[in-house]
């Protein structure tokens with residue numbers, strides 16, 4: 049047998065992008081309401097039962113993902129933001145899969161700020177370059193399990209440099225208990241709770257309708273829970289973009 053490596057197995061260079069859109073408002077968590085450009089990478093190491101961004105997760109959408117160079121991504125962000133240094137939200141999929149350090153450095157040169165949304169399953173040394181790190185460990189309803197060591201490694205990688213927060217999705221009692229548990233373990237991290245939205249089960253219906261009544265009922269129930277428990281450190285917020293536009297892509 050020869051020792052030649054199959055070159056075709058090598059992925060094309062660049063960052064795997066599902067979509068770049070904005071400016072819109074950040075719809076979730078600590079930066080809610082802020083003008084933001086989103087850079088959404090393709091691919092995820094998780095498969096949450098209720099993921100609302102399947103078009104950046106499910107391999108059926110792989111053909112829509114494009115490898116892009118840092119300069120290509122950056123040119124698009126600059127056009128969308130009109131050159132005004134807005135907040136850039138790096139999301140996905142799991143954006144920690146992609147090598148994003150040089151992109152962050154490039155954006156910082158122009159005065160932009162960067163937030164990253166990740167489930168905390170992969171630590172990267174460039175987390176310390178971020179301005180905001182949103183860690184969103186997955187509750188029981190997702191049917192994923194948290195790798196505690198990797199989650200800790202994410203915090204270590206950040207070195208306390210970015211503003212680091214927890215964002216926890218809650219569908220019911222078990223998720224609420226999970227959220228309380230995680231928040232108690234990291235009392236120094238501001239905690240944001242958001243009611244889950246039921247996503248169409250089929251990947252063909254990624255832009256399908258969301259059960260807004262269900263979201264609002266869950267929101268009210270969640271507010272009752274935190275006030276009854278006198279959990280005054282938690283912040284309860286809906287996904288504002290979902291209330292406005294449902295599960296529409298690119299907003």
Ligand SMILES: C[S@@+](CC[C@H](N)C(=O)[O-])C[C@H]1O[C@@H](n2cnc3c(N)ncnc32)[C@H](O)[C@@H]1O
Nearest residue numbers: 098099100101140141142165166167184244245
């Ligand atoms: C689509 S994910 C992408 C980033 C990363 N994979 C993560 O999960 O943190 C962005 C945020 O949306 C949340 N999310 C996903 N599906 C949701 C749903 N059906 N209802 C409420 N939040 C959801 C995630 O928990 C995460 O906080």
Ligand SMILES: Nc1nc2[nH]cc(C(=O)O)c2c(=O)[nH]1
Nearest residue numbers: 072073074075076139289299
């Ligand atoms: N407006 C808006 N806010 C968001 N916050 C988190 C999002 C995400 O999908 O990661 C998201 C999104 O897709 N749109």
Ligand code: SF4
Nearest residue numbers: 092094095096099141
């Ligand atoms: S980790 Fe995030 S992107 Fe991945 S499946 Fe779960 S919610 Fe979706």
Ligand SMILES: [Mg+2]
Nearest residue numbers: 100101139287
């Ligand atoms: Mg989303």
